[in-house]
């Protein structure tokens with residue numbers, strides 16, 4: 067069983083996991099906090115992390131990795147499956163590349179992976195008991211939570227147990243066969259086949275159609291002239307169909 071540390075409050079579980087990794091924490095060790103005072107999202111955004119309602123956790127993955135860029139996808143696959151298991155049965159959780167988890171148009175979970183020196187920290191935030199009035203800040207997507215979808219409070223520990231199980235599963239798959247990981251990701255990725263605009267750090271936005279993932283999890287986008295672009299990181303906006 068991988069060790070799990072529960073904290074009442076921290077700045078960010080990614081920071082705690084990084085410190086723990088430096089002190090020798092083993093592969094799969096996980097930090098969970100009830101409250102983050104400086105939760106981080108992707109691309110420098112903040113992740114509003116009020117106490118007592120949601121899940122904030124970070125898992126340590128030790129390399130060396132042949133394909134480190136697949137680790138964020140691994141986090142997204144595990145999170146999607148955990149959310150799906152705890153959703154009302156008529157709803158579907160999907161992945162917006164690279165790692166937003168959406169139910170319909172609404173974001174329910176996000177993943178922030180941070181890599182340094184052969185350690186990848188996969189940080190996961192899941193909106194479990196957030197209510198409409200709890201959301202703050204500049205939300206790129208409208209957001210939702212399990213509680214908002216069910217209409218009553220949901221059990222955070224049950225979701226935590228599922229996410230830990232799913233992370234273990236996909237970590238094993240990653241070791242055995244990364245094609246299975248990218249194939250499964252592709253099947254649940256609503257970005258594929260969509261017309262998108264991608265904001266790239268320090269470059270002009272790129273418009274085109276998201277056609278597939280490559281073996282390293284990058285998004286292949288076909289431009290209007292049939293030219294293909296390999297996107298390793300960026301912010302995807304869907305265009306009307």
Ligand code: BTN
Nearest residue numbers: 078105106107108176177189191
């Ligand atoms: C995003 O969608 O922009 C990513 C959000 C990631 C939030 C989680 S909460 C646990 C971990 N600690 C953080 O500071 N961020 C991640």
